[in-house]
Amino acid sequence: DADVTQTPRNRITKTGKRIMLECSQTKGHDRMYWYRQDPGLGLRLIYYSFDVKDINKGEISDGYSVSRQAQAKFSLSLESAIPNQTALYFCATSDRPSGRGNYNEQFFGPGTRLTVL
Amino acid sequence: AQSVTQPDIHITVSEGASLELRCNYSYGATPYLFWYVQSPGQGLQLLLKYFSGDTLVQGIKGFEAEFKRSQSSFNLRKPSVHWSDAAEYFCAVVYSGNTPLVFGKGTRLSVIA
Numbered sequence: 001d002a003d004v005t006q007t008p009r010n011r012i013t014k015t016g017k018r019i020m021l022e023c024s025q026t027k028g029h030d031r032m033y034w035y036r037q038d039p040g041l042g043l044r045l046i047y048y049s050f051d052v053k054d055i056n057k058g059e060i061s062d063g064y065s066v067s068r069q070a071q072a073k074f075s076l077s078l079e080s081a082i083p084n085q086t087a088l089y090f091c092a093t094s095d096r097p098s099g100r101g102n103y104n105e106q107f108f109g110p111g112t113r114l115t116v117l
Numbered sequence: 118a119q120s121v122t123q124p125d126i127h128i129t130v131s132e133g134a135s136l137e138l139r140c141n142y143s144y145g146a147t148p149y150l151f152w153y154v155q156s157p158g159q160g161l162q163l164l165l166k167y168f169s170g171d172t173l174v175q176g177i178k179g180f181e182a183e184f185k186r187s188q189s190s191f192n193l194r195k196p197s198v199h200w201s202d203a204a205e206y207f208c209a210v211v212y213s214g215n216t217p218l219v220f221g222k223g224t225r226l227s228v229i230a
Contacts (some may be wrong), residue, residue, distance in 0.1 A: 033217060
C-alpha cells in the first residue's frame with residue numbers, strides 16, 4: 001500500500017462548489033504539506049502543518065483552507081471553487097529534523113487532478 | 118527570500134548522450150538541496166540530496182549532482198541518458214529545518230532515439 005494517499009485522484013466540479021481533497025499517510029510523519037502544480041509554474045506551496053496543532057499559510061493560500069484532523073490526515077478545501085483553481089494538487093509529508101542542521105526529504109502522494117468548469 | 122532558478126524549461130537529448138540540468142539558488146547561507154523527478158502521471162520521487170560534506174552526491178537511477186558554493190549551483194548530471202529518463206525534474210532548496218522546501222519551476226526532459 002502507498003505511504004501517502006490522496007483522494008480523489010480526479011475530480012471535475014463546477015464553479016462555486018465546495019470541494020475537499022484528502023490526504024492520508026502511514027509514514028508516521030509529523031509534517032504535512034499541500035502544493036499545487038501548474039504547467040510552467042512548478043510546485044507552489046498552499047499550506048503546511050508541522051504538527052497537529054500547527055497550520056501555516058504558504059505562498060498561495062488565498063481561496064483555500066486546510067484541516068489537520070490527526071497526525072495522519074491533512075485535508076485541503078476549496079470553499080467556492082473557481083476555474084483558475086484547476087490544477088494538479090499534491091500532498092507531501094516529512095519527518096521532523098533528526099538533529100540540528102538536518103532536514104528530511106518530503107514524500108509525495110500521487111496527486112489529485114482537479115478541474116473546475 | 119529563498120528561491121531556486123532552473124534556467125531551462127525544456128531540454129531534448131538523444132538516448133545515450135550525457136545530460137546536465139542546471140539549478141541555481143539564492144540567499145547566502147548554506148542550503149540543503151534536493152533534486153526530484155516526476156514521471157508522466159506520477160508524483161515526485163527524490164533523486165538525491167545534499168546536506169553537507171562531499172560536494173558530489175550520488176543518487177538513484179545513475180544520477181549525480183555537484184554543489185558549487187562559488188556559483189550557487191547544484192546541477193544534476195547523468196553520463197548516458199535512457200529513454201525512461203524522460204520526465205520533469207525539479208530542484209528544491211531549504212535553509213533550515215523549520216521552513217518548507219522551495220521548488221524551482223522544473224525542467225522537462227525529452228529523450229529522442
